[in-house]
Amino acid sequence: MQRLESRLGFLSGLPILILLLLAFIMPLFVVAGFAIMPQKVFELTHLPDFSSFAVIWEQGYYRSLLRSLGLAFLTTVILFIVCWPLAYGMAKVFGRFTIVITLAVVLILFVSENIRLFGWSLSLMKGGLIEGYLRSWTGLSFETPLYDWPVIVFGMAYVYFPFMLFPLAQGISLVPDDARLAASDLGASPARILFEIEMPLAAPGIMVGSLLTFVLSAGAVAEAKLLGGRSVVVLTDDVESAFTFAQNWPLGSALSLMLIGIVALLVLVPVSRVNLDAIMGRKR
Amino acid sequence: MITRRQFSLGAAGLAGLSAFSMPGRALAERSNQLNILCWEGYNSDTVLNPYRAAHPGATIRAESGTSDPEMINRLRAGEIGTWDLINVNQPWARGELIRDALIRPLNKERFLPWFDKMTPEFAKPYALAFADNGDLLGMPQRYGPFSFVVNTDRISQDSAEEQGWNLFLDPAMKGRYGLLTYDNWNVIHLCLAAGLDPFKPVEGADADRFAETCRQIVAGARLMTDDLVAMNTALINGEIDAYFTGGTYTASPARYDGATFVRAITPRSGPVGGKGGVVWVELTSAVNNPDPSGLAEDFLEFVQKPEICKAVAFSEGTYNPIAQMGNPEVMALFDAEMLEAIQFDSLEAELSRCLEFDVVPSYDALLAAYVAARRG
Numbered sequence: 001m002q003r004l005e006s007r008l009g010f011l012s013g014l015p016i017l018i019l020l021l022l023a024f025i026m027p028l029f030v031v032a033g034f035a036i037m038p039q040k041v042f043e044l045t046h047l048p049d050f051s052s053f054a055v056i057w058e059q060g061y062y063r064s065l066l067r068s069l070g071l072a073f074l075t076t077v078i079l080f081i082v083c084w085p086l087a088y089g090m091a092k093v094f095g096r097f098t099i100v101i102t103l104a105v106v107l108i109l110f111v112s113e114n115i116r117l118f119g120w121s122l123s124l125m126k127g128g129l130i131e132g133y134l135r136s137w138t139g140l141s142f143e144t145p146l147y148d149w150p151v152i153v154f155g156m157a158y159v160y161f162p163f164m165l166f167p168l169a170q171g172i173s174l175v176p177d178d179a180r181l182a183a184s185d186l187g188a189s190p191a192r193i194l195f196e197i198e199m200p201l202a203a204p205g206i207m208v209g210s211l212l213t214f215v216l217s218a219g220a221v222a223e224a225k226l227l228g229g230r231s232v233v234v235l236t237d238d239v240e241s242a243f244t245f246a247q248n249w250p251l252g253s254a255l256s257l258m259l260i261g262i263v264a265l266l267v268l269v270p271v272s273r274v275n276l277d278a279i280m281g282r283k284r
Numbered sequence: 285m286i287t288r289r290q291f292s293l294g295a296a297g298l299a300g301l302s303a304f305s306m307p308g309r310a311l312a313e314r315s316n317q318l319n320i321l322c323w324e325g326y327n328s329d330t331v332l333n334p335y336r337a338a339h340p341g342a343t344i345r346a347e348s349g350t351s352d353p354e355m356i357n358r359l360r361a362g363e364i365g366t367w368d369l370i371n372v373n374q375p376w377a378r379g380e381l382i383r384d385a386l387i388r389p390l391n392k393e394r395f396l397p398w399f400d401k402m403t404p405e406f407a408k409p410y411a412l413a414f415a416d417n418g419d420l421l422g423m424p425q426r427y428g429p430f431s432f433v434v435n436t437d438r439i440s441q442d443s444a445e446e447q448g449w450n451l452f453l454d455p456a457m458k459g460r461y462g463l464l465t466y467d468n469w470n471v472i473h474l475c476l477a478a479g480l481d482p483f484k485p486v487e488g489a490d491a492d493r494f495a496e497t498c499r500q501i502v503a504g505a506r507l508m509t510d511d512l513v514a515m516n517t518a519l520i521n522g523e524i525d526a527y528f529t530g531g532t533y534t535a536s537p538a539r540y541d542g543a544t545f546v547r548a549i550t551p552r553s554g555p556v557g558g559k560g561g562v563v564w565v566e567l568t569s570a571v572n573n574p575d576p577s578g579l580a581e582d583f584l585e586f587v588q589k590p591e592i593c594k595a596v597a598f599s600e601g602t603y604n605p606i607a608q609m610g611n612p613e614v615m616a617l618f619d620a621e622m623l624e625a626i627q628f629d630s631l632e633a634e635l636s637r638c639l640e641f642d643v644v645p646s647y648d649a650l651l652a653a654y655v656a657a658r659r660g
Contacts, residue, residue, distance in 0.1 A: 042360050064659055067659075125517055126521045128517075144507075144523070146507070147507045229465070229507060229509025230465040231465075231505075231508035243357060244353035245467045
């Protein structure tokens, strides 16, 4: 009976499985297929020659990869530090006021990412909203922070803020108040409670939030383009260049595959150590 | 009463039937449909609405691309059956589109007479609108010199034209200029700055010289962005005095807003037969759609009308000279302010100092060297 049920379950899930296969996995296979094709071909019917990977090595694309991963890591760390107090408040302190914060953060997502980044670009440019008004009111001026790597990190932290905040709040809500109080009664300092009680117990939320922000930041395009002005070449920029101006789809695909592979590796190891059921609130 | 099962079956059946019926319907409507993939301007209502009014039963759609290769990629990726016209810079039409049979030649009998009404440079007719075998690849319209831009309050036009690309190699200019990151243009301009001909193979010691020039120009740039508005703003604010890669296309919006000290410069001398500037020319070509629209060539004739020419030249965002300005009826539609914005006073002289934007034979290697310099 149980076997029949599981077979029926599989059969009823089959259409969506096929859809997922076609919509998500097939494009990846196409990318993987192009990655091993000879340079500058537009069909998958050629004999594979893996030359794109040699080009990646010879032309130092690993530098862009390291830069992308570095910026993503920095964004994740900054977001964790910025979001922790707010997430803590949402989970433990604010009570009904949490819904106001949630709404405020969610409403921002209703505006397209590009438009929000353009808004920052107009605000931060020299003679823009901030510097322009400051100069006109006080005579003081400052150099634009645009077109450099710190502003790219700022842009990514701004855009991916909700992706760290909500999982973190969820994770912190898993920390039993009793455990914290008990530690406090036993004389633990606030720092010790944070590092030895709260952070380990909120680890699933920390992990999910960090993974989401890291993966999204590593693949981000718009921030480096709109705020960084392409002055900092990240790997996604190289992918776009290869597909467009270089008209080299195999190189673009190989670069994409490299990013997907490395990010997947960096993500799968921590995910295999996390009990996702815990964060979903289910008990085993 | 319909059961849920009956409803699902019916819905699935309908979906299946509609899937079968769609291609047939699409085919039947092709003669009454026109899809244009273009740079901004041809997709504006001032251009399209008069054509829609003239063809009330037809569906006219136009979409603006973000770069020539991005538009070409869309054709390669299977949208060749969607689009009827494509508007790109001529080297892409000659180098990629015709080679890979993504466009089809235009009817010469129908279109050659239109060249007679163009400015002298195009009336010959314009050689680069043709393939090597003489096929007409597309119709030219917008064009413009494209080299670099200065703030003439800081660097005089005369001095900038005289110094040419050496301006950016002058140590005194370090940190005083921007780099507009239009990759394909940057490669051409960096070749010229290095004293090389970008339209001939660049190899060996020349490639090394090119790489060195890339490093020098990138290192000296105060800001790098592909946003022409940000670049013009920086120029107007005094943040920079010039920007590497730019022309009438990028300077005209600022000039039309009154900042006439923003000026596109064409060097007076250069490494290729004494020329150091480059001119771009767009071609609008018929896509090799397996089910072509009968309206494609008709639209190409429509955009030769004087009022439509003006709308194309002065579309939202950027303002450019057009080949049809050789026709007095077209010229009469431009006022002094518009002509000032597109630097019409020096246009002819600048064109005489320009090389035609062409296919760059060593493009891949040069782009790699340039991107490597930017990557640091």
